[in-house]
């Protein structure tokens with residue numbers, strides 16, 4: 337049985353996740369390590385005796401990938417992200433770190449496996465793993481599905497309108513991506529977003545991502 341463990345990154349409270357199956361060995365998948373020195377994450381991996389098999393970045397913003405360099409010093413694991421993300425993470429402007437501390441980019445130097453090269457699918461623990469390109473929040477944004485769990489980064493956050501005003505954001509592309517996610521409704525997926533709490537995709541009103549919540 338898959339376990340999804342959430343770690344809230346610091347100082348920006350975005351969600352990082354560790355996915356693992358105790359009965360299937362030490363492998364785990366890490367999503368969005370966004371804390372510079374990964375203190376809580378490293379401690380958790382040690383306690384559970386887990387080794388990262390790969391690291392998924394849902395998009396380039398620093399609060400979702402700040403810990404990548406540090407993590408790669410401890411573990412050899414490929415980073416999987418979109419082609420656009422693999423370029424954008426190296427730019428302080430596009431990864432938004434410049435807006436945070438004015439000190440410029442942190443550069444991801446390691447090998448990156450892009451979603452496009454993977455041809456959008458992969459197999460892990462006998463379960464189908466699928467990636468979706470979901471531009472809108474940024475051009476580089478992806479969603480990642482394993483079993484009945486869907487990791488959406490900042491493309492889909494519970495009860496929040498999706499931000500599209502940062503570099504490469506696009507309302508038009510977001511509409512298409514939300515259309516894609518609408519097509520996944522009915523398949524009993526649980527959404528694990530980039531911020532906040534998880535929720536059932538079936539019962540969620542996806543128009544909130546485009547229009548926000550209308551108070552009457």
Ligand SMILES: [Zn+2]
Pocket residue numbers: 395397473490
């Ligand atoms: Zn973001």
